[in-house]
Amino acid sequence: MRINRIAAATSLIATLALTATACGGGSSTGSGGGSNTSPRTLTYWASNQGTSLDNDRQVLEPELKKFEQQTGIKVELEVVPWSDLLNRILAATASGQGPDVLNIGNTWSASLQATGALLPFDSAAFAKIGGKERFLPSAIASAGAAGKDPAAVPLYSMAYGLYYNKKLFQQAGLANPPATWDELLADGRKLTTGSTYGIAVEGGNVSENVHHVFTLGKQHGADFFDAAGKPTFESPGAVAAVKQYVDLIAQDRIAAPGNAEYANNQSVTDFATGKAAMLMWQAAGATLKSHGMSQDDYGVAPVPVPAGAAGDTATSSMVAGINLSVFRNTRNLDGALDFVKFMTGKEESVVLNKAYGSIPPVKDAQSDTAFSTPELKMLSGVLGTSAAPLPQVPNESQFETLVGTAVKNLFAAAAAGKPVTDESVKAELAKAQQQMPAS
Template identity: 55%
Template structure:
């Protein structure tokens, strides 16, 4: 186990979460030397269609790194349900890996723990220079004005996936560009054994992402300029109600979707013909696992309101992605940074992002034909023109947990037949805001 000497104070709310989980943290030794060989530990997020698939994709790359450097890598792939809690627990206990994946929306939260190595200009130089990374991706690595808490490894954005055969059968010529068209198409595509859209209604992470985007389109925000929470504004209520109504009032999503939470169930329903549309990040690898060919579906930007409300923003996605971070108390700093440099090198970026269906975080990888397809260009255009980063404030992780849970509960209510009203949404958002302010 790692030494517990590194115990920087967390924010009160983070400490409460992490303290409860620290005893269950599956941490390892953070590196060792045995028989002259050095070993580092890497916690990777689950990027593929299963943890087993991730291991099979990552293992050849890790072996190549070992051949180049002599440093072995102990890999643990952690599902999204557990990753955030594991990372926060490791941050407070000092018992964690050397290198870890973090969702880029968590960057400011983990930065506030003080447990991660700042990517100063000197460190960036060791990694080949900060100008190698896409500016938008690099911006989502911590709070403004501070050294990044990691570097981007995978970039992603949300898009609308649609089943071409189902659209043709319903005489729908094009992917919907507005929510009015989306709703009309989804209703036309909903009939016995088939739904207009599939959602991962039990996933707090997915829910928080959509809550942010739908709120932006309504002209809302969950925090003001000073970082004060503003959860229950009319704009936020309208955005969340619109999303939950897919399953509720609009009846274009299967009520069972309210229970989907593992990151593959909604995608599987789309791939197997149970739903005609899907709002998702980089689903190609998972769709292929379930037998759906690339020619079977199209990809388009997420729709916008036909008549944007006052203050509505032209935002259709979060700036999605994964960052690589190094624990500050690692005993293997040099080896860990060599690993980060390897994982963000041109060829490794090409190999990994091809396999996972995501986009590279470094500009020199985009010359590969895999990132010149029409689908890849949709994602690139979204990231360049209409994606927005989630607020870079320490409370953003709590926001995702609390507001994601509100949406989860509302989906469950809708699935049980309860009417989802503005008052119901506002009341639950108010309760979530009180929990955030109380530090729970």
């Protein structure tokens, strides 16, 4: 199951620093707050990882019952839709009333860390959950700003891969998937014929946009922020990355113009139904199966990089995933840490990541045969060797929204037949940078 995350900028983010002190102590009253639970009860906000909220409850409730049997602590579960999750978390950090434990999109880690509302996982906290060394370094790197104690621990991990339709590749005379971006464009032109396009994209999906341009930005030597955390959206590398991605419709024309409006996984459907020969996606296997596509129908390879790339320029994915955090004002800290230890233990890591088709960020869980499929083995390799976390800065969520929207606007222009130039790309990115709040 694909790990979704939609980082929506809201007015609450601008006030997070001002409300941080209100999140550190628990004298609040009211409903739904971790500060109101008894020592034998925890509240847990889970993100929607499955095919529906009910599916998540079906996956999680037996595991929470297992935890209750082991510890005597009852977990009150609420599965929160992605469309609501960030706003719910921001409201909780502002009010000081939140759950004891919650899932967060890993790209939000630094933004939420800056509020002071989440428990820092220092050496003592890590010791209580079995140690920091149990987790993949790349996954830990997406749990908060560098040089600070993480604000969360990894729960589900994922990376992007290039999915390709074996039959369409064979018909086009292509023996192997593209390894470089030039090869992707050349193959895409051969594959674009009749009603089939070379690749499908989600031009109307803000999060997908920013994930891909971040990866391409790394390939062009751009990070979108400087060492001081100030945005550099107008840098030559950032402009080149955005134009490269939008040109899949604008100039190279290997993606359908209608993809500019896609925002709800339609690109996966196009790939599964043969309307597109390639797709850059996170763990699409379960969705492709639901559309009648077998594992023999497609292959998965790393997202292409520039020829001769090394180091950061060989980045082929952002570090995708879900992290698990503890609200700092919980009245049941020991129970909350026990729950984190349970959820990230080897046994539960296997059960949960298997259910959701994700990769365990816990090292010893990856050896389970459930994660030995060609798809997951390849994605796991990407996660461990060529994936980079999105910028771990306090304003990261605004970056996702503003840059992702800029790319969406450029895709819309391309679909309408308007030229997309370095100048028009830079203008959109300049507009996005101007809207960023001061650090």
